[in-house]
Each structure stands twice: as structure tokens, then as C-alpha cells.
Amino acid sequence: MVGNDIIDLQLANKESNWQRPRFLEKLFTEQEQDFIRTAPNPTAAVWTLWSQKESAYKIIVRLEKRRFYAPKKLTTTVPFDLSASSSSNVGQVTFASYNFLTKSKITDAYIHTTAQLNDYQSLMSDSFQLAQSNCAYQRTTTRFKLLQAYATKNSLSLDNLSIQKDEWKVPHLYYKNQRQTVQISMAHHGYFGGYVLQKF
């Protein structure tokens, strides 16, 4: 199972003031708060940890078929060095008995995190800049990029592929109107989009 999350850092800084009183306390465990407060770049730390939780949460919704807002119940282990720009950082998120492995791509402009349950299998993921930041454009472009990558990899015609969401807002990939076993997740925020695919 896979999930992913992307954060446009410029937009995040506009939308959220993580320094407002009680903000960190509501979302992060004490250990995570310590990590943020002592990080060389606390803003990058906030959003990296948040994207880890969000990408794992997307998988939890698939597993448990329920939705909730309990960010502190998803705990991250934060061993990596956030000071390195444009690097891939590997992390872990734990929720109840589930363990998720995450990989974050951290650049100066955005953070893209992919998550999967239990162990690393081959994932296909990408993140990219979007020409426009309106919802329709973000959605269409991100879907198109995912379908295009899948079509190319499997030598399929793009015309036969589509994405449909189920009642839990979980997206599924369809080939000639047949739901495929490949798992997909898409994300967009501001001027950035990303996706991840995993066969099982």
C-alpha cells in the first residue's frame, strides 16, 4: 500500500504559521517538537514531519476505512539530516501496530514524501512543478503525469487508462474500465504535484 504527500513550501508558509501558540503541540509529539526546535531549518523540519504523517495517513484510511484527525497518534522517527538540500531522506511512521517507511525528497521549493506499508518494494514516483496552482489544473496535470508514466512503462495506450476514486476518496487505476491491482496515490499543493505507484 502506498501514499504520498507534497508541500509547496512558499504556499505552506503563507497558509500556516507554525509558530503560533499551541500549533506544534497539537500536531507533534514531544520528541518531534524537540527535533523541530533544534533543527538547523525548523520550517523544513515541520513540513517534512507533516508530510511523513500525511502520506502514512493516506494508507491508514485505506487500511481502516475510517478518517480521523489525530496527527500525534502517527509518530515519526526522525533520524535524518534535514540540512542537506535536494536529498532523499528515509524515515518511519508508526501508527497502532502499523509501521510505514517513508522517503522524502526535500528541495528549497517543496517536499515530496512517499510512504509504504512494512517494507520497501519497488515504487515508481515522481514530483514536478505545475504551471498553474488552481485545483482543476493541479488535479488534471497530476493525473495525466501518473497515467502517462504507467502507460509508457507498460506499453499501454493512454486512452484505455483512467483513474476513479472510491467512497473513501481513494484513487484506483482502471484499464478498459477494469480496476487494476496497482496502487496509486496522488498529491498536489500550490505549484507542485507528485504521485507514487506500487504493484502488489
Add this chain to the structure above:
Amino acid sequence: MNKTELIDALKEIAKPYIQDEAAFEHVTEETNFIDDLKINSANLVDIVLDTEDKFDITIEDDEMEQMLTVKGAMQVITSKLNA
């Protein structure tokens, strides 16, 4: 505070964070902050904090869990105000 007043108060709180103006015109108890109003999940905590400030209450973590919908938020506020 009756139901309508409570919904109006929550609308006022949610207003700065909504990304779907059309849905905002038709907020009901069933409205989901994230799905319907397209509020960013990171901004949901701002709604929780603004609710605490407005009603002078403290929302515990287990109560925050259900604050995905207007109904959930109303239940949390009502139980706090009646406590």
C-alpha cells in the same frame, strides 16, 4: 447558543482557510472541512485553535479526532460548554 448560531460561528472560524467558496455558501452539519470546503489538513489545526480561542475551551487530542466535520466540531464545543 442554538444550532444555527453554532454553525454560523464555525463558518466564521473556517472562513480564512476555505478553498471552495461555493461549498461555503451551503455549510450544514454534514459539511466536511477537508472534503467539502477543501481546507488543507494542516489548516485544520488552525480551526481547532481558533475554536479554542473563540469559545475559551481546551480541546483534548481525543476530541480533536472528530473535528473533521461541522457536526463533530459542534459536538465537541457543546460538550465543553455544557460541562
